[in-house]
Amino acid sequence: MKILTAQQIKECDSATIEKGISSINLMERAARSCADWIEINFNRIDKFFIFCGNGNNGGDGFAIARLLYEKSFDVEVFIDDDNRQFSPDAEINLKRIKQIKGIEVKKFSDFIYESISNSVIIDAVFGYGLNRKLSGKIKDLIEKLNEVNIQKISIDMPTGLFADKIIYEDSTVFKADFTLTFQFYKRSFLHPETGEFCGKIKVLDIGLDKDFIGKIETEYFVIDGILIRNIYRPREEFTNKGTFGKSILVGGSYGKIGAIMMSTLSALRTGSGLTFTIAPECGNFILQSQAPEAMFMSSGEKYLEKIETIEKAVYGIGPGFGKENKTQKALFYFLKSHKDPVVLDADALNILAENDKADLIPKNSVITPHPLEFERLFGKTENSFERLELARKKAEELQIFIVLKDHRTAIITPDKKVFYNITGNSGMAKGGSGDVLTGILTALISQKYDIEKACIFGVWLHGKAGDFASQEFSKEAMLPTDLINKLGDVFKYLSS
Template sequence: MKIFTAENIRKTDDYTIRNEPISSVQLMERAALSCVDWISVNCKQHTKFVVFCGNGNNGGDGFAIARMLYLKGFDVDVFINKDKVSFSEDALINYKRLKDISGISVKDFSEIEKYNFEKAVIIDALFGTGLSRNLQGIYKDLIENLSLKKNPKISIDIPSGMFADQLNEKNDVIFKADYTLTFQFWKKTFLHPETGKFAGKAFVLDIKLSYEFIDKTESDDFVIDDDLILKIFKPRADFTHKGTYGKSIIVGGSYGKIGAAVLAIKSALKTGSGLTFVLAPNCGYEILQTSAPEAMFIEGGVKNIDTIDEQENAVYGIGPGLGTEKETEKTLLKFLENHKSPLILDADALNMISKNEDHLKLIPKKSIITPHPKEFERLFGKTENSFKRLKVAKTKAKQFGFYIVLKDHHTQVVNPEGKVFYNITGNSGLAKGGSGDILTGIITSLLAQKYSSEDAAILGVWLHGKAADLAAEKHSKEAMQPTDVIDEIGNVFLDLNQKATTLL
């Protein structure tokens, strides 16, 4: 799914109005109905809604939503700024329709101090994606007041006060929603940690904006959705053998850190690698052979890795539990000097590479590096925020010709052409040591199975997150372990195969 800027969303609206054809107020009605349908299904236990409406089209959405909720039998009150009653053209139409219904009271913002919010759901329809400056005055005070309420909160299209395409300033006031019902597209700011926390759980509602216009309009930003994954995924064919699905070699482990290699190798096996090896120090031999008997062991040292042998037609995933001993660092850099095929680099491999910027030039083209924010900082320097970090990632991916999997709550896959793919699977249960080792094993396995570097990275982060979501459902985010994520990889593949077969 493409992510559009606020300007391109406006152009998509305009194109749809001209070419469907449909009037702008009818399109507003369609958007409002999609919200009411969602609310009717997901808020059945609530009977009272309080809708806060601005003077623009977002407020018009709010007026229409309030009217429709009332006609469905809910109790609804609406708050507006009565000192400023100059509405946009479409908002005015829906305001007049609302006023014709005697059962809905329209109150002024100043009345909220006396209002009884008990058991009410608060709906924010104050400002939409057209907002160009931070909130001040009455609106700032209003949102600060509403933020103190413990009521469930829903934002329409975007939380009021949030920009769609850029980060807010640190002290800007933004409505903090539990749920955001957004139209047609993810907003980029939902996907970054500084602002995404205000959107709560976002739901993208299809309001049938012109698919023709969306298809032909370029974007460099995408959300990894099921449609994209089903285009990438290659079901396992009959009449194949282990050689068909590649040779994966996980290079990792050191004294006291063999567990990281175990997690990586197990996830590579679960992801379908045809031949799977682990190159580790001899101190991990018994642990690795016992934990993953399906994988073949290659000795690379005694307590730390000091030898990495080159094998033909193999994909290397290097880093889990590797350690940063001088001999290991020397061995890694020597290997990179001679190795020309794409590989995966993570964890301690990146930490050793980060010691000298010239080491980045040794990474083969189309390789995949998977840093978390701190590792990214060591590699490329400190950045002020996640937007600027992403900008640096795009520059570095292009400069060095590799893919960057920038791990975060919404992990970003950055390709050398400057395109960014945001992952929306996964949860905070992955915020545990070992989760990154699993991802390394998954991507290594997919690259060995002849997925392109881009497809391996995109499918890998999605698969990792999807398995984590299943693990959280079964064990909770708090209790789930990295091994639980590995155990759920098979269930993700079962679902993928079923969907892929249905499409044939």
């Protein structure tokens, strides 16, 4: 799914209108999609308080109020005290609800929340067109609404957010439980500093012009089910273990054998044809007993002294690796002589960062840093938007793929495209989850998935397994090993 800028969304609206639908009818279509969703998901609510701005977002709110009233819900509408001019379509929809005796239209300042436990606030004050920090009466209103302890819905996007950039320091933003947005994700939904205001995102298809959407160029995407099903390759029957490649997981050190064990197990569960583990001798018994399907190759007593080279294999290096001097020398020697793509994670990245050796990473390799590891490698940034732009620059400069781990992990390609992943949950915020991802990515690349597609599919697969695990065990109790055990359920889901 493409992510468009606010300007591109405006152009898409215009292109749709040019195809023959009037702007007021397009607004009606958007409002009806919201009202239908609200009816299904909030059908036992007694009352909706709907706050409408003067622009088209307010027009959506007026139309939603009318449609909810027609569905037999009790609604109250609130508008700006200053009686500023409304947009033409908002004016039409305001006049329509003023003709309905059962809908009361009040001023923002009239809102005094009464103890109605079964009610919902709907925010339709500002949509994607906002380009300034909230101030004055609107700021005061949003702060007041945020203090009310009932469920809240934002239409298009929470008032106070921008579509494409970080908010200003100390900004006031409506805190929604649900955001009903139209046709596209906005980038601000997918970054931690801004996404926290959105709650659960529901993208509603309102029939914007498909030709325009198909032709418009963007460098930002959301990974969706359509993309994944186009990437996923079900196994053919007449194959053998050699068909599905060799995966070599390199890592582990005294006390950290569990990390490389999880990478090994996840590679096996992701379909690697032959799987090897290179680790210190102290991990031999653990790995052979927990992952008997993998072949163990000893490298040193407590730390890695060498990385064996095996032809036509894909390497995933770093989980539990340690940073001993001999381990560092082994990594540098391997990277200087190895020209094929590798997957690098954890201590492999920290070693490169501490020695300023990022230029040793082979072209088309995959690195999987979390924010702190990324900072060590490439420098400090002020926020996640700046971090992503620096990642785009470095991915192009080094010709590598960067899997930038976060609540919404982003895959950055050498040609600076960004794919945001929306599977996964906070239950995955535990040590070991990244080690599982390393094994998944290594196995997919060894099965000859195109590297860009392997990154997209691997990150989605990792998150989807996490979602299945949280459903069974809860976010609090789920373990990284539960992700591994749920990979089979995800493949069955894709095969259904």
